[in-house]
Amino acid sequence: MRDVLISNVRLPDGKAAAIEIRGGRIAAIHGVGASAAGVEAIDGGNALVLPGLVEAHTHLDKTLLGMPWYRNDVGPRLIDKIDNERLQKKKLGIDPQRQSSRQVVLSVSKGSTHIRSHVDVDTEGGLSAIEGVLATRERYRDICDLQIVAFPQSGLLVRKGTLELMEAAMRAGADVVGGLDPCAIDRDPRAHVDAVFALAQKSGKGVDIHLHEPGELGGFSMELIIERTRALGMQGKVVVSHAFCLGMPEAGYVAQLVDQLAETRIAIMTHGAPYRPVPNVKQLQAAGVTVCCGSDGIRDTWGPYGNADMLERAMIVGLRNNLRRDDEVELALDIVTHGGAKAMELEGYGLRPGAWGDLVLVDVETPAEAVAARPPRKLVLKRGRVVARDGKALVEAP
16 A cells, blocks of 8 residues: 555546545545645656456456467357357366466556456366466455355356355355346246345355346346346345346336336346347446446356456447447446446545545547557556556566
């Protein structure tokens, strides 16, 4: 932690300011020309200052960053990708600690100060991926906060022993209980949702469920998730990731689901997938539903895309949702900042006295331009400490 004064910056509302950080937290936000005793002075160069970007959904243990190019010839179905990935982990020698470290360092260089990663738990890999990402979390704790979701990628109930491994993952230090397509993968939706929420209750943790299922099938799974959230009093502790079913054309049914999501405070994660119907973020935000965003997989056996830049991800969500006006583009920026922070239940997030000194400085005029132009991040600070400068992290990746 550093005691610093970041002078000559502009707040998202356009006001010039100087931000004083002491003990890792924002002590005060001053006007132009302010000074403070006993702190390191940093000139922000008239840059726009934003709260640290939030990567609310990725898969740190799976990235192939820094490894030889992987030729992808995988079949089109979800299960094809799941089965192939399980095979390639052994064949390619993917080391979860090394690979997750590489992605964390890349994310920090792009301005992310918080990451939620779904990490595979299955009967072949056991807890090896969890252990690797736990080691990465400890190694880089001073530059980025990591939340780990224990994720049954190959199914929770169809592979005997996975549920027990999930329990072990939570005891080992995972932060959130994951789930996956209750109908399509486990083919027993009620049992799947019951198992996920029972483990969450037992461990005292939240839930984050991948829901790729389309249309009414996905809507049925969503209803089960809503029902369990309400019955167990877990409002505000559940995220549904992807939620492609909310992009179905049945507007009346979607509106009912959205109202229930708002009432149970279930957050929705979207990465703006261009290949599937996606949730309408303006509809969700207008209803009071928390919306967050993530890169999903970054250069892995599923696909070669992604660069861990959450401003670029905000642009993708903006394009996918036809967000054009400045105020609309700012909604996309909110999704990769405050939306992610709320979904992840982050303490002390934001640009205000008392919040952690997690900041990103960008050489642009306005928040909308930050999304549209996405220049290299001028400075990234974690708890007042500079961790990246001019688009490059100040720590090395393995």
